[in-house]
Amino acid sequence: MQSSDIKKAGLKVTLPRMKILDLLENSGERHLKAEDIYKMLLDADEDIALATVYRVLTQFETAGLVNRHHFEGGHAIFELNDGEHHDHLVDIKTGRVVEFYDEIIEKRQKEIAKENGFTISEHTMILYGNFEE
Amino acid sequence: MQSSDIKKAGLKVTLPRMKILDLLENSGERHLKAEDIYKMLLDADEDIALATVYRVLTQFETAGLVNRHHFEGGHAIFELNDGEHHDHLVDIKTGRVVEFYDEIIEKRQKEIAKENGFTISEHTMILYGNFEE
DNA sequence: ATGTATGCAAAACATTTGCACCTGG
């Protein structure tokens, strides 16, 4: 929907890019594999190659529009970058993902980095487990 | 060196398993890719297949002897499980890895899980960045 | 027009698996 974001990233506003950004914004699921996006495009009768999905996602990542995470399972998942950092709770069985943000943890991370003479450029924290029914 | 660990895991004490465990314990680098281990074995003139390295590492993981982590880069890294959980600082440029453990963070993680009706079975936290020279 | 993007197929990796042969207990 926001073709301005694509333009801002120095990318031409093409149909594949708009469709993919639209899915990331409005598909209802924030955390998607490239394959998921590809299948949703097929379902929507969009003739977009999987290779293009990967290329676009990588460009979006470079532009700061999306984040790429490496959850367990050997594949990456992508989510819209809403500007606010957050971490993840991942249900091992269902794959359900819940985001959270904790001030205390963020503060400690910075302190720990400092103690180690380390400058954080980014970080991920993933808690794997099960949600109660 | 500790063939007893292998036996305890219900696995036969074979040369490949001993060599791989030895590397994990004494190679000087705690965080290794399967490929790294394979190359070290080649350098040591051990005729062990990459497939075996993967099989053994997976068995060790199941037995709780090693942990598998998914750092950035599309490959898994393996480290000896010394029984104590810890998190990682990873240098983006050099690949250097430093482990740390923080009581305050661990405590907050448990509280956050509780707030979300979530039972943690394991978790990873990785800070990516740069160490000062 | 012209530099970018895309589709397609092939390539590149990381990891797993089938199968015949070998080996530890």
Place this chain on the structure above:
DNA sequence: CCAGGTGCAAATGTTTTGCATACAT
């Protein structure tokens, strides 16, 4: 001896790339 382990090659799953064609500006 014999279940379990291993090497090799082929298969799998994910992501990247080369190239000819198509499109945005």
